[in-house]
Amino acid sequence: MINNIKGRAIVLGDNVDTDQIIPAKYLNTSDPGKLAPHFMENEYPDLVSHIKKGDIIVAGKNFGSGSSREHAVITIKGLGISCIIAESFARIFFRNAINTGIPLIEAKINVSEFDEISVDFSNSTIMYNGKETHFKEYPEFLKNIINSNGLINYVRSGKW
Amino acid sequence: MSKTAAEKIFSEKSGTDSKSGDYVVANVDYVMANDITAPIAIDAFNELGMKAKSDKIIIIPDHFIPPKDINSAIQYKKSKDFAIENGTWFYDIGSGGVCHQVMMEKGFAAPGRLIAGADSHTNTYGALSAISTGIGSTEAGVIFATGKMWFKIPETIKINLRGKPKKGVEGKDIILNILSTIKNGGAAYKCMEFSGNINYIDINERMTMANMTTEAGAKCSFFDTDDKTIGYLNQRNTGDYKIVKSDENADFSRIIEVDMDDIEPSIAIPNSPDNVRIATAVHEKIDQAYIGSCTNGRIEDIRKAAAILKNKKINKNVRLMVVPASQDVYNQALKEGLINTIVESGGYFSGTTCGACLGGYMGVLGPGEVCISSTNRNFIGRMGDKSSKVYLANPSIVAASAVLGRIGTPEEL
Numbered sequence: 001m002i003n004n005i006k007g008r009a010i011v012l013g014d015n016v017d018t019d020q021i022i023p024a025k026y027l028n029t030s031d032p033g034k035l036a037p038h039f040m041e042n043e044y045p046d047l048v049s050h051i052k053k054g055d056i057i058v059a060g061k062n063f064g065s066g067s068s069r070e071h072a073v074i075t076i077k078g079l080g081i082s083c084i085i086a087e088s089f090a091r092i093f094f095r096n097a098i099n100t101g102i103p104l105i106e107a108k109i110n111v112s113e114f115d116e117i118s119v120d121f122s123n124s125t126i127m128y129n130g131k132e133t134h135f136k137e138y139p140e141f142l143k144n145i146i147n148s149n150g151l152i153n154y155v156r157s158g159k160w
Numbered sequence: 161m162s163k164t165a166a167e168k169i170f171s172e173k174s175g176t177d178s179k180s181g182d183y184v185v186a187n188v189d190y191v192m193a194n195d196i197t198a199p200i201a202i203d204a205f206n207e208l209g210m211k212a213k214s215d216k217i218i219i220i221p222d223h224f225i226p227p228k229d230i231n232s233a234i235q236y237k238k239s240k241d242f243a244i245e246n247g248t249w250f251y252d253i254g255s256g257g258v259c260h261q262v263m264m265e266k267g268f269a270a271p272g273r274l275i276a277g278a279d280s281h282t283n284t285y286g287a288l289s290a291i292s293t294g295i296g297s298t299e300a301g302v303i304f305a306t307g308k309m310w311f312k313i314p315e316t317i318k319i320n321l322r323g324k325p326k327k328g329v330e331g332k333d334i335i336l337n338i339l340s341t342i343k344n345g346g347a348a349y350k351c352m353e354f355s356g357n358i359n360y361i362d363i364n365e366r367m368t369m370a371n372m373t374t375e376a377g378a379k380c381s382f383f384d385t386d387d388k389t390i391g392y393l394n395q396r397n398t399g400d401y402k403i404v405k406s407d408e409n410a411d412f413s414r415i416i417e418v419d420m421d422d423i424e425p426s427i428a429i430p431n432s433p434d435n436v437r438i439a440t441a442v443h444e445k446i447d448q449a450y451i452g453s454c455t456n457g458r459i460e461d462i463r464k465a466a467a468i469l470k471n472k473k474i475n476k477n478v479r480l481m482v483v484p485a486s487q488d489v490y491n492q493a494l495k496e497g498l499i500n501t502i503v504e505s506g507g508y509f510s511g512t513t514c515g516a517c518l519g520g521y522m523g524v525l526g527p528g529e530v531c532i533s534s535t536n537r538n539f540i541g542r543m544g545d546k547s548s549k550v551y552l553a554n555p556s557i558v559a560a561s562a563v564l565g566r567i568g569t570p571e572e573l
C-alpha cells in the first residue's frame with residue numbers, strides 16, 4: 001500500500017514542461033545525484049537549495065508536458081520529493097511516475113510555499129491549512145502497479 | 161459495436177473487445193529507444209533478468225550523436241552494446257538518423273501496427289496509419305523483456321479537413337493552426353485522427369502533422385490509409401500489415417472542422433507551439449535559421465529550402481543550419497546537388513543528428529539569440545539559453561528568413 005504522506009508544499013505553476021524540470025543539456029546522464037541539483041534551474045535558480053526531502057510539489061495544469069525523458073521523474077525522485085499534486089498531468093510524465101512508483105494526485109489546492117500538507121490515501125484526502133480536498137482514487141489497474149511500488153516489481157510478481 | 165481505429169487496434173493487440181477508457185495489456189509490434197532513453201530502459205530490462213524480445217526492439221541513437229562528450233559516448237556505447245549483445249535492430253552512425261524518420265523509412269511503421277517508442281514524438285507514425293505512442297524508459301525496458309505494455313485506450317478527436325491548402329501552405333501550417341485551436345494539452349490522453357481531404361497532403365507533410373500532435377498532448381495520431389500511404393509503403397520493406405479504419409458512426413469525443421482554404425503560412429512565436437500568428441505579421445531579426453528534425457528535416461523540406469536559396473546568399477548576420485533527418489535523406493540531398501546549393505548560399509550543412517533541436521549541440525543558442533526553426537518546440541530554453549527565443553515555421557519560411565535576416569516569407573524575396 002502507499003503510505004500516507006506529510007510534507008511542505010513547493011508551489012509551481014501551469015504547463016511546467018520537462019525542459020524546465022531538467023534542461024536537455026543534462027540528459028547525458030541518468031544519475032539522480034547528478035540530475036537533482038539542476039531541477040528547474042532556468043526558471044528558479046535558487047529553488048533546489050530550499051527543497052527538503054519529503055516535500056510535496058503542488059502545480060497547476062499539464063505538469064510534465066514535453067519530452068518522454070524519464071530524467072524528469074528521476075530528477076524529482078533524486079530530490080526526495082514524496083508526492084506531486086497537480087490539476088492535471090501530461091501523459092508520459094504520468095506513466096513514468098506511476099511506473100517508477102512516485103505517487104501523483106490530480107487535484108487543485110490553494111497553498112503557499114512551504115505550507116504543511118498531508119495526504120491520506122486510505123480515504124483519498126488532502127489536508128492543508130485546516131482545509132480538506134478529496135481526490136479521485138486510481139483505477140484498480142494502476143493501483144496494482146503503485147501498490148507493487150512500480151512496474152518492474154509488478155511484472156516480477158507474475159500478475160502481469 | 162462501432163469503433164474508432166484506435167479502439168480496433170488496441171482491441172486486436174490485447175485480444176479483447178475494448179473501448180476508450182479501458183485499461184488493457186497489449187502486444188506491442190515494435191518498441192524503439194534512442195541514446196537518451198535506451199540506457200535507462202536497459203537498466204530496467206536488466207533488473208527483470210529476462211531474455212530480450214530482440215525482433216521487436218529497435219535502438220536508434222540520435223540525440224547526442226555522434227557523441228558530443230564523454231557522458232554521451234558512454235550512453236551511446238551502452239545502447240550499442242545492448243543492441244549487439246541481444247541481436248536487436250540497430251541503426252548506427254552512418255546508417256540511421258533521427259529515430260522517428262528511421263522508423264518510417266525502414267518500414268517499421270505501417271498500417272494497423274501498435275508501436276511504442278521511448279520518445280515523445282513517436283506519435284509521428286500515425287501518418288502511416290499505425291497507432292504509435294511515446295512511453296518512458298522503464299516501460300520500454302519492460303517491453304524489451306515481455307513484448308507487452310499497459311495502455312489506457314484513448315478517446316479520439318476527429319479532425320475533418322475540408323477544402324484545399326493554398327499555395328505556400330504546408331503540413332506545418334495546418335498543424336500549427338490546429339494547435340492554436342486545440343492548445344497545448346488540449347488533446348491530452350487522446351488520439352487525434354485526421355480525415356477528410358487528406359489526399360491534398362503528402363506523406364512527408366502528414367508526418368509533420370502527426371509529429372506535432374504531441375504538442376497538443378495527444379497520445380497518438382491517425383491518418384486513414386490511401387493511395388499516398390500505399391505508395392510510400394511500397395517503396396519500403398514493411399512486411400505484412402493490416403489496414404484499419406474508424407467506423408463512420410464511431411464514438412468520437414470531439415469533431416473539429418478545419419477549412420484548409422482559410423489557413424495562411426503561419427509561425428508559432430515563443431514560448432509555446434500553440435502561440436500562432438500569420439507569417440506576414442512577424443518580422444523579428446534573427447541570429448539563426450534551423451532546418452532539420454523529425455518534424456521537417458526530410459528530403460522534401462531540404463528541396464524546398466534549396467529552391468529558395470538557389471543563386472542567393474543568406475544574410476551576413478545569420479547562420480543557417482541544415483540538418484537532414486536521416487542518413488538516407490543526406491544521401492539523397494547529396495545526389496540531387498541540394499547540399500551544393502545550400503553551402504553556396506552560405507549555409508552550414510551537417511550530418512544527421514537531433515543536435516540543436518533539443519538544445520543539445522551543433523547550433524545551441526546563446527543569451528538573447530533568436531532562431532527561426534522548422535522543429536516542433538519553442539519552450540523556454542529549448543534550443544539553448546533561457547533568454548533565447550525560438551519561432552517555429554515551415555522550411556520555406558525558415559530559408560526565406562535566412563536570406564532576409566529577419567523573419568519573412570518567400571514572397572518577399
Ligand code: SF4
Pocket residue numbers: 222223258259260279281452453454455513514517518535536
Ligand atoms: S529531432 Fe528533435 S523532436 Fe525529433 S526526436 Fe530529435 S530531439 Fe526529439
